[in-house]
Amino acid sequence: MSTSVRETNVFERARCEFRVLDRTTYLDVAGRAPMAESVHQAMLDYLEVCRTRGADKAEWSARVERLRARTAAFLGADAAEIAFMKNTSDGLNSVGAALQLGPGDSVLLSPEFEHANNVYPWVHLRDQGVAVRTIPLGPEGSVRPHDVAAVIDKSTRLVTLSAVSSWTGARPDLAAIADVCHEHGAFFLVDGAQALGVVDVDVHRDRIDALAAATQKGLLGMYGLGVLYCRAEWFDRLRPPFLSVAGVDRVGLHESDLGDFENATALDSAARFEVGNHNFAGLFALEASLSLLAETGTAAVERHVLDLADELTTALTDAGIPPSLHRAQSGIVSFAVPDPESLVGRLAAEEVRVSARRGTVRASLHLYNNRSDIERLINLL
Template sequence: MNWDRYRELFPVTERYIFVNHAGVAPLPLPTCEAIKRFAEEACRSGSVNYGRWMGIVEETRELLAEMLNASPREIAFVKNTTHGILIAANGVRWREGDNVIITDAEFPANVYPWLNLRRRGVEVRFARQSPDGRIPFEEIEKLVDERTRVISISFVEFATGFRNDLRRIGEMCRERGIIFVVDAIQGLGVIPLDVREFKIDILSSDSHKWLLGPEGIACFYCREEVLDEIDNPNLGWMSVVDEEDYLNYKLVQKGDARRFEEGSYNTMGIIALNASLKLLMEIGVDRIEGRVLGLLDILIDGLKRKGYRIISPLGSGERSGILSFVKEGVDSDGIVKMLRENGVIAACRAGYIRVSPHFYNSEGEMRRILELLP
């Protein structure tokens, strides 16, 4: 694979060593160009090209379905990861005394929608992260009882980079009739994810991290078999069949996940995501995973030699595109600031230095980061 050819598609490399794709990623040139074309068309022609734009919307739906091994009928566009989780949280037909299981290591997007259910008598149970950065399956399993309706967990945890065992959790959920919800934002686009294999019922992921898209456009997946078990909390004019028959107020919801698209599309965002998805799928997410883990191997080896403690679990099936680390007596915030002053864009999360390279980063950049670290 000629990674240098793809590197040329990321002008950010001319100024920075950007290793914060777990934050907000830079846009590749094809995505930037797609946005410019759309803006120019909208400026000069208004909505004349609307039909063609809608064709790109449906093509993007198909690309997301292909990436997830889903059906396009199971894909909806929402505005962000939180939006999708809110659909799940507010759509389950809860009874007082039911419970939902999350973890104490989740990004808040996968916490507050569930905590808000306490007012409806729903108990929120937290599986505990262990000191080694893992969330053991047994910690989740022991919280399950006959009133557990939902387990909601991240594909990859944002602070440590721990990759949860979705297959094992999904199998347990399917066996026990529990709705399995996944926040996929920290893995989708860098690690292969198969919703059939992992028995996922609902998934939500914004596009501005590993998918290399813009903020404000996200993928929402709802397994067709559970579609009618989820009430639509935000039913709008585009949720119904024949939505363009404007004065026929017949409330019949669409028979697929598009019922959750309550109003007009973020068309520019979807067109941008389309370009990013085509780039990722041209390379192949499996190749991207191998490339990113290989880059991180360089850092892991060098960090250990420099006396840093690796926080991210490194066991088989546990790794992701995120690597978090610390050093005793060294201020992590200060390190991230120093790196930025030297053109390296990383992050500090939960007191850890966090780096998250993508496929276009280079081995030389990893070695430069090691040179800068004390």
């Protein structure tokens, strides 16, 4: 796997979009993406409308529907399968509640693999009689299909898993795990927060039932916005935990009209999960960032990121600093040092941004990174 000369030029042009790189070696997209100039301009345009006209809600709402279709295409989904939420946690919790789990049901997850926000929603269901059971980790700290098959049973209603581990960068075989889930009639819910925009994700290809992600990481957007995909065949089996005008079938009615509230039905789409007005600012930021990502394409971004992550993994190994994974599986590379918090602080003083996670230092890469970033980190280490 190697990035072509043409792609290298595309990535160098993309790098120019990020002003933070003028002074900082930014290796922390898994924590928060830096803002691109085009995203900043989208925010200024939105604020100018707010300042001079108050709002342009009709046009904004039409843009949201166009963006829904564009987001669906980005994920390999249909437009009706996309909802815009507050963040990853909002999407995960909404789907969990909609499944109406109860006594006798079980949820499978791997706490050591997951971000805490894909653990708390399920532990919270224990007082409703839901059993939470653990999927064991494989030798490289990932979840394998046969690890899931070993613990799944007829009580399992939900299996949830991150597409990329937020602290090691391990990347499970989602399609194969989906097959195990479906053989047992279980719903497969994916936390895509560390995957979308960085590695190739196709929800139909990988037979995922639902996927939740926030936009402030690999999607290069803003805090306060999340994307939720839900497979169409599940719509009539999922009861939204909340219902508002936004999620009800009200064709031809103004949002303030009461309508036939006695017989209101949820939309036959993932938008049934949406509550209230959209986060227009966050959505227009996403619109701009998807345009930036489209200039390179997700497959090319993945090749670029994996090439750099492999270089970093090799350089760490050569320097006697053991990385968590022997070969990079995503844009996240973590490595063990005696005092990770202290090292992160010392690197920050040198304008190198990384994070400390679970006793390791985590570097995370995206389309704007290049070989000089890797070399600078290694030289400082």
